[in-house]
Amino acid sequence: MPAVQETVEQVRSIDVDQYKYGFTTDVEMELAPKGLSEDIVRYISAKKGEPEWMLEWRLDAYRRWLTLREPEWARVHYPKIDFQDLYYYAAPKSNPAPKSLDEIDPAILETYKKLGIPLREQEVLAGVAPENRIAVDAVFDSVSVATTFKDELAKAGVIFCSISEALREHPELVKQYIGSVVPTTDNFYATLNSAVFSDGSFVYVPPGVRCPMELSTYFRINEKNTGQFERTLIIADKGSYVSYLEGCTAPMRDENQLHAAVVELVALEDAEIKYSTVQNWYPGDSEGRGGIYNFVTKRGDCRGARSKISWTQVETGSAITWKYPSCILRGDDSQGEFYSIAVSNGAQQVDSGTKMIHLGKNTRSRIISKGISAGKSQNTYRGLVSAHRRATNAKNFTNCDSLLIGNKCGAHTVPYIESKTASAVFEHEATTSKVSEDQMFYCMQRGLTQEEAIALIVNGFVKDVLQQLPMEFMVEAQKLIAISLEGSVG
Amino acid sequence: MSLLEIKNLTAKLADEDKQILNGLNLTVEKGQVAAIMGPNGSGKSTLSYVLAGREDYDVTDGEALLDGENILELAPDERAAKGLFLAFQYPIEIPGVGQMTFLKAAINAQRKKNGLGEISTPEFIKLVNGKAKELGISQDMLRRSVNVGFSGGEKKRNEILQMSLLAPKLAILDETDSGLDIDALKIVADGVNAMRSPDRAFVVITHYQRLLDYIRPDVVHVMAGGQIVKSGGPELALELEANGYADIVGKAA
Numbered sequence: 001m002p003a004v005q006e007t008v009e010q011v012r013s014i015d016v017d018q019y020k021y022g023f024t025t026d027v028e029m030e031l032a033p034k035g036l037s038e039d040i041v042r043y044i045s046a047k048k049g050e051p052e053w054m055l056e057w058r059l060d061a062y063r064r065w066l067t068l069r070e071p072e073w074a075r076v077h078y079p080k081i082d083f084q085d086l087y088y089y090a091a092p093k094s095n096p097a098p099k100s101l102d103e104i105d106p107a108i109l110e111t112y113k114k115l116g117i118p119l120r121e122q123e124v125l126a127g128v129a130p131e132n133r134i135a136v137d138a139v140f141d142s143v144s145v146a147t148t149f150k151d152e153l154a155k156a157g158v159i160f161c162s163i164s165e166a167l168r169e170h171p172e173l174v175k176q177y178i179g180s181v182v183p184t185t186d187n188f189y190a191t192l193n194s195a196v197f198s199d200g201s202f203v204y205v206p207p208g209v210r211c212p213m214e215l216s217t218y219f220r221i222n223e224k225n226t227g228q229f230e231r232t233l234i235i236a237d238k239g240s241y242v243s244y245l246e247g248c249t250a251p252m253r254d255e256n257q258l259h260a261a262v263v264e265l266v267a268l269e270d271a272e273i274k275y276s277t278v279q280n281w282y283p284g285d286s287e288g289r290g291g292i293y294n295f296v297t298k299r300g301d302c303r304g305a306r307s308k309i310s311w312t313q314v315e316t317g318s319a320i321t322w323k324y325p326s327c328i329l330r331g332d333d334s335q336g337e338f339y340s341i342a343v344s345n346g347a348q349q350v351d352s353g354t355k356m357i358h359l360g361k362n363t364r365s366r367i368i369s370k371g372i373s374a375g376k377s378q379n380t381y382r383g384l385v386s387a388h389r390r391a392t393n394a395k396n397f398t399n400c401d402s403l404l405i406g407n408k409c410g411a412h413t414v415p416y417i418e419s420k421t422a423s424a425v426f427e428h429e430a431t432t433s434k435v436s437e438d439q440m441f442y443c444m445q446r447g448l449t450q451e452e453a454i455a456l457i458v459n460g461f462v463k464d465v466l467q468q469l470p471m472e473f474m475v476e477a478q479k480l481i482a483i484s485l486e487g488s489v490g
Numbered sequence: 491m492s493l494l495e496i497k498n499l500t501a502k503l504a505d506e507d508k509q510i511l512n513g514l515n516l517t518v519e520k521g522q523v524a525a526i527m528g529p530n531g532s533g534k535s536t537l538s539y540v541l542a543g544r545e546d547y548d549v550t551d552g553e554a555l556l557d558g559e560n561i562l563e564l565a566p567d568e569r570a571a572k573g574l575f576l577a578f579q580y581p582i583e584i585p586g587v588g589q590m591t592f593l594k595a596a597i598n599a600q601r602k603k604n605g606l607g608e609i610s611t612p613e614f615i616k617l618v619n620g621k622a623k624e625l626g627i628s629q630d631m632l633r634r635s636v637n638v639g640f641s642g643g644e645k646k647r648n649e650i651l652q653m654s655l656l657a658p659k660l661a662i663l664d665e666t667d668s669g670l671d672i673d674a675l676k677i678v679a680d681g682v683n684a685m686r687s688p689d690r691a692f693v694v695i696t697h698y699q700r701l702l703d704y705i706r707p708d709v710v711h712v713m714a715g716g717q718i719v720k721s722g723g724p725e726l727a728l729e730l731e732a733n734g735y736a737d738i739v740g741k742a743a
């Protein structure tokens with residue numbers, strides 16, 4: 001199988017340092033003063049040239065946030081974050097709002113190239129069939145530096161731009177939908193995000209339109225001591241379809257960095273959104289020094305009848321992951337899916353899962369979660385499936401499998417089920433297994449190296465979920481998983 | 491030069507103070523089929539594991555030369571690439587990993603270590619289909635995960651399929667006959683016989699003469715207490731079948 005082979009090559013080519021995205025880019029940045037206050041909120045809003053209502057919305061959230069306390073229920077441990085010791089805004093000085101690629105600092109273009117994400121459309125076009133093209137929004141620290149294929153998408157009526165631009169160009173759409181899925185009062189980090197969010201992507205697909213290409217956003221944290229507060233809003237109008245992918249990386253730094261994102265998805269009648277994540281923030285070193293704190297609120301609202309939202313995530317990075325991409329199944333006959341691969345190694349801590357909230361009749365949801373723990377890491381699946389009184393015939397199928405590599409790591413499964421209707425059918429399956437020495441020896445006796453054997457066994461374990469990813473990212477994700485597990489045995 | 495030369499091989503459990511191989515000596519010539527018989531617990535599987543490089547055992551003395559090279563310091567995959575194959579007494583299941591994926595990964599891993607390029611997909615498929623057919627392995631079995639849900643006999647046949655694809659220099663078959671029905675036994679024996687060649691040798695571990703009726707051994711060794719205690723021609727197996735181990739083992743002890 002070429003993918004395994006490739007995985008292996010990839011693993012080989014890496015020596016001591018497994019995290020190949022850990023370089024820093026030297027660009028002159030403009031930073032807001034350190035710390036958080038109403039003035040900083042005003043500063044960010046002004047920098048982005050936002051309408052007055054947006055500023056008020058942010059300030060409301062900020063005031064609310066001051067009254068909230070950090071959640072402590074997740075199975076993760078870390079020193080208290082000093083929110084006054086962070087920068088909340090960092091943008092490349094040269095040109096924070098470049099109008100074309102020529103205005104972008106070449107060092108930034110180079111960064112994305114190095115990450116394997118060409119921003120020049122010509123480079124993307126070379127040798128790629130139209131249906132395989134991917135439009136990219138590139139977010140560097142607090143600002144979106146480029147969005148590709150905008151014109152071509154516009155021809156189909158699809159709006160794909162940074163949220164900052166959307167606030168300027170399509171304020172009515174943003175106003176109608178922002179905060180309608182994740183309210184500013186939702187939780188500590190979502191509220192913080194609402195006050196200080198910097199950039200992220202905005203997508204609107206008009207009624208009946210099938211988005212002509214894959215959309216993706218690539219998040220890069222570069223500046224140190226800077227929090228990244230991504231805000232993404234995707235609206236699929238009646239009968240439309242869009243597939244979207246986000247990727248994330250960050251330099252290796254000794255201190256922890258905060259990424260507190262909010263992603264809101266709205267699917268109207270008969271619309272479908274497929275949202276995939278390949279999360280590879282810097283995980284910290286094997287002793288747990290440095291790495292990203294990834295505290296994220298992602299939620300999709302199946303607002304219309306027969307709508308569908310599907311989350312697929314491959315989580316390999318971050319020192320701490322706190323993330324529960326969820327679906328509110330409001331429309332009758334709507335469907336929610338959550339496919340997850342969460343890999344933890346070294347000293348990483350993952351507390352992730354999903355919520356499927358069945359509100360409408362005949363709503364269906366499906367959860368497939370594969371957790372892989374290695375090293376000294378802790379990996380928790382936390383999930384909620386609930387059915388409202390009205391949600392007659394709600395159906396859920398949940399399958400949570402954990403795979404342990406070595407004996408210093410931990411896997412935990414915390415499923416909550418609440419049903420207020422007798423006609424709901426919820427099924428739950430869970431398994432925990434170990435990569436056994438027998439399996440390793442068997443593979444190695446046939447000629448596979450230790451790394452090849454692990455990659456093969458793990459790929460077998462996650463296969464069902466990998467298949468959910470867009471084709472182009474399957475191999476990528478497979479490689480990433482193998483790299484993340486490098487050094488996990490022996 | 492002999493293909494395999496084991497001198498004074500002494501091995502214990504890695505976690506426990508229990509010695510299982512007690513200064514074992516054995517030579518296998520190129521082109522030979524050598525049968526190893528012996529009572530339960532005499533150390534036959536342990537010998538095969540130690541030769542293949544399983545970590546649960548520590549070699550405390552002696553050496554094992556494959557084609558003149560001591561292999562005991564090598565990792566299991568390096569030994570495999572040098573042509574050592576072990577058909578497991580209890581083949582291992584690998585959920586989610588397709589048979590074809592596994593077979594191809596194994597072939598390519600060995601080819602790479604031997605400085606060869608990857609096998610092409612059409613060539614691979616042709617090779618597998620041909621061998622599978624000879625061994626009565628269905629397409630359905632090839633589509634499933636490695637050994638998952640296979641019957642005992644199917645697992646054994648699958649080991650032989652892997653052996654024929656990897657074409658080793660030295661194949662150790664650990665009780666490949668147990669669990670096989672009569673037809674399957676013939677098929678497996680035919681598979682082994684077809685592979686007999688002047689540069690290849692087989693070590694066939696078995697409890698029963700039945701297998702040796704089909705795969706005719708050149709020599710028969712009897713193992714007891716972690717040593718080879720008696721060696722002879724094919725007639726030795728018949729003798730054991732008739733009289734059991736009491737005589738031989740009693741004398742050696």
Ligand SMILES: Nc1ncnc2c1ncn2[C@@H]1O[C@H](COP(=O)(O)OP(=O)(O)OP(=O)(O)O)[C@@H](O)[C@H]1O
Nearest residue numbers: 503510528529530531532533534535536537546579
């Ligand atoms: N990993 C292990 N842990 C504990 N004991 C072991 C282990 N491996 C082997 N032994 C012991 O070593 C002895 C030899 O075992 P081995 O499996 O090699 O015998 P065998 O000759 O293959 O037997 P059989 O004919 O039943 O297959 C037995 O007493 C067995 O219990």
Ligand SMILES: [Mg+2]
Nearest residue numbers: 534535536579
């Ligand atoms: Mg045995």
